[in-house]
Amino acid sequence: MCFKAKRRLTLALSSMSALLPLTAATAWAQDSKVNAINMPVGVTEVSASIYDLHMIIFWICVIIGVLVFGVMFYSIFAHRKSKGVVPATFHESTKVEIAWTVVPFLILLAMAVPATKTLIEIYDFDDAEMDILVTGFQWKWKYEYLQEDGENLKFFSNLRTPQDEIYNEEVKGEHYLLEVDEPLVVPVDTKVRLLVTANDVIHSWWVPDLAVKKDAIPGFINETWFKSTQVGIFRGQCAELCGKEHGFMPIVVHVVSKADYVDWLATKQSEAAEIKELMAQSFTLDELAERGKGVYQRSCLACHGANGEGGVGKAIAGSLLVTGAINGHLDSVVNGVPGTAMQAFGGQLNDVDMAAVITYQRNAFGNNMGDMVQPLDIFNFKKGQ
Known part of the structure; x- marks a missing residue:
């Protein structure tokens, strides 16, 4: 199996394994401590109310289950055919009909009161x-x-x-x-x-x-x-x-x-103010590449690979887009590529990080273009669209 295919298979298996913990x-x-049996109590008043409601309903269900199955198993044991019990011949009982209509209604009413109170609490945005x-x-x-x-x-x-x-x-x-x-x-x-x-x-x-x-x-x-x-x-x-x-x-x-x-x-x-100040500055190629490496590892590596070899996304190493005209590279990163997994990072990265990662891509993984993009270039590109 080739390296790319192996990494894709590993990524797919990791994605599947990552879905499993959602249920537990x-x-x-x-x-x-994780309780693998019950839900967490949580750290908010709402979460405590939800937990209490859950336990109230749970114990009501337990009691109903014990009573129903208790009567059923007792009837099976005490009125079995081997004891010569003759089954009744009546078809209906008004009292029983009323009982199994009124009692569940009262139970549901008792459950509705705390449930409604909790729902009102959940949707109180004031x-x-x-x-x-x-x-x-x-x-x-x-x-x-x-x-x-x-x-x-x-x-x-x-x-x-x-x-x-x-x-x-x-x-x-x-x-x-x-x-x-x-x-x-x-x-x-x-x-x-x-x-x-x-x-x-x-x-x-x-x-x-x-x-x-x-x-x-x-x-x-x-x-x-x-x-x-x-x-x-x-x-x-x-x-x-x-x-x-x-x-x-x-x-x-x-x-x-x-x-x-x-x-x-x-x-x-303070960091935001610092970014605004950096926007007006010019950086050396080494400064941009060093910052861009960190941005690449956070935002690009998962799709384009640790060594620019590609995977989910296309390879950066030797890419015609990356080694071609800077405007084409800018457009791809800022606006994304419709119909592909390439997102628009224009609203996700600030202009300093955008300039740094584009400069890094053009000078890493053997591309060695020797050119660079300044934050002002990103600002002007966005403004001109």
Whole structure:
């Protein structure tokens, strides 16, 4: 079997294996014990209400089952033919008909009260203290913190599991396929409203410990919310089959203290300001290539291979597109290639990272073009479209 075919087969098998944990032990809180039998209690008031409702219904079903099967087995034993029991000849009983109509109705009514209360709680989006726009992409998540001043903080969250673990060249880590480069960070005891949508196909944002599972549908915005009562790291996955790399789309939520959140927000805003400053600068070929290598490993390696050999996507090494005119290369990366797996990265990467990764691709894997792209070139290219 050739190298490319072997890697594709490995990737496919890894994708299949990544789907299996969705039904059992994935996406629990870090260091928490996974209960393979029951659902998690979670760390929000809603998740606790859902768990309590689940247990109430469960025990009602257990009691009904014990009573029904108890009467049935007793009747079979006590009124068996070998004891000479003669069966009754009546066809119906008004009292029995009334009983098995009224009793189930009362049981359903008793179940409906806590269920309705929990549903009302789940769909109570009022008085949210934070709004975050969550957008699903194949195969990553984009988070945008909506601020009143319009200075929204936004970033992408990508799978961070090393490719060597995915291809079974290294031992799989504790959080295999459940680790990201940029987690969603929120403060504890804060009501966070999520506006969930998608850019391409249907995804689903699912974190069991937060009691959140909401479909992300292109062209629609769905609402959900959570308010964690505990600090910790909580993991989830896309719960909608969104393509062959569906299993490589994890979710990680860091719930931190309010003071730590203020520090984190200040750091992210500082990084955003730094990027704006870098936009106006010019870099050397070595500086761009060094930064571009990191961008390539985060955003391109899964499709184009660690050595530019290709796989899901086309090869970078010796590619006519990469070694051809710069504008064609820019158009492919910025706008994507319709009808293929090549996404439009114009809205996913900032202009500095875009310039760096294009420069890296043109000068790595034996391409050695010797040219480079500056952030200003990316800005002007986008502006001229």
